[in-house]
Amino acid sequence: MNMDLIGVYLREAFESGGCPVCRILEKFEKDEIGTVLYEHVNDPEVRERFKESLGLCPYHAWRLFETASSNPLYGGLGVAIIYEHMLGEYLGSFDGDKPVREGKCHLCTLVEEKEALTVAAVAERMDELLPVYRDSDAILCKRHCELLMDELKKSRPAFAGALREVQKDKLERLRGLLQGFINNSDYRSESGPCKEEVAAIRRSIEALKGRPLAINITGFRKGRKRGRKGIRVGWKV
Template identity: 50%
Template sequence: MDLIGIYLRDAMGEGCPVCRILRKYEESEIETILYEHVNNPDVREKFKESLGLCTYHAWKTLRKAYSEPLLGPLGVAIIYEHMLRTYIAYLEEGTFPEEGECFLCGLMAEKERSTVDAFAERIEELLQEYENSESVLCRRHYRMLVSILRRTNPDAAERLGTVQLEKLQILKERLGSFIDKFDYRAEEPPTKKETSALPLTIEALKGLETGATVRKTQDRKGRRGFPWR
């Protein structure tokens, strides 16, 4: 197994391994922006295309800045002082700026595609690892992966579907046990696995909140679409 395969395998703890990779990548990119790119003119131009970052990433970046003593809010303030001046300049000219794609959302979309593609390319090495792990691909990333495999490796797509259903059934049973433990007749509290079934169920259905999963994409007809099609 190559380094990318090992990277994917190591992400198979609990929950969706693709979501976990994306969340780690997103946090790393936010740190990079705040530590290295506040005064980078090339990155600043990318910020101007969307007047900073999208709503989700703007607030996430600010929370990150305040949570890190070595960062603080100065870098975010410098970025958004520039964006505010840009906005005011548009209004003074009697125009209104169009909001382009968020710089971070673009990076997250690229990372999401490359991660799912890498998973599909190494499915024969990773499928057994996935089956034996506590991981459950979220609905979005399972669909992306299966869409690729149905074209490139139909047999693996079928095997992955069987594994996915088995994992979801186990999750359903644990969530049911968690609910049952709230009955007044229950003699024991929920186990750790039963308690974790609730957030893991939400993750299996909705994914983790990252710029990739909250990002709204539009197809050419203006309807919501999927970027891997």
């Protein structure tokens, strides 16, 4: 992807609703799972990475299974081949007294790397993206707003303040919509809540907690990484 294409694709994410970074990561994760199922089932290098975590983290193992079961293009064979191998690894540990190790999940690593790259790319294009963001329905989740602020403070401090103001306005507006929903849900209300007020419920959860991604669910934070002892990181991708 060249510079302009990255700019166009970031712009699109900032024009749509919800957290633009979460949305990019969700699509990335979906594509990566598709690639594993479609191209990498028998790739020894990828299989090694699966082995490292004994078949991914629980979140990604279930995402893989759901993707495979919901798309006839993939079917169950790929998942069967991978997990037959993983079961073999687990069974192997019964023969000796060495417990099988579950290291860092390969997909978690990929998504975390993509997250860091995305946040840096957004920071670099803040002059173009901030006006788009201001006028759109997008709202960065708390995690991604904080990561982006950290990046901006380092590289482009003037934009950190501007983003803070835009973010605060957006959150205040969202809160107003939720208050509208609550008031208009009253039986005395003539019209009932409008569509935007209904959508504010979902958008508020997304603004605070992000999309349902492993990075948001397991609470991985920069500088607060969980124990990494014995875990190999930095796979080539």
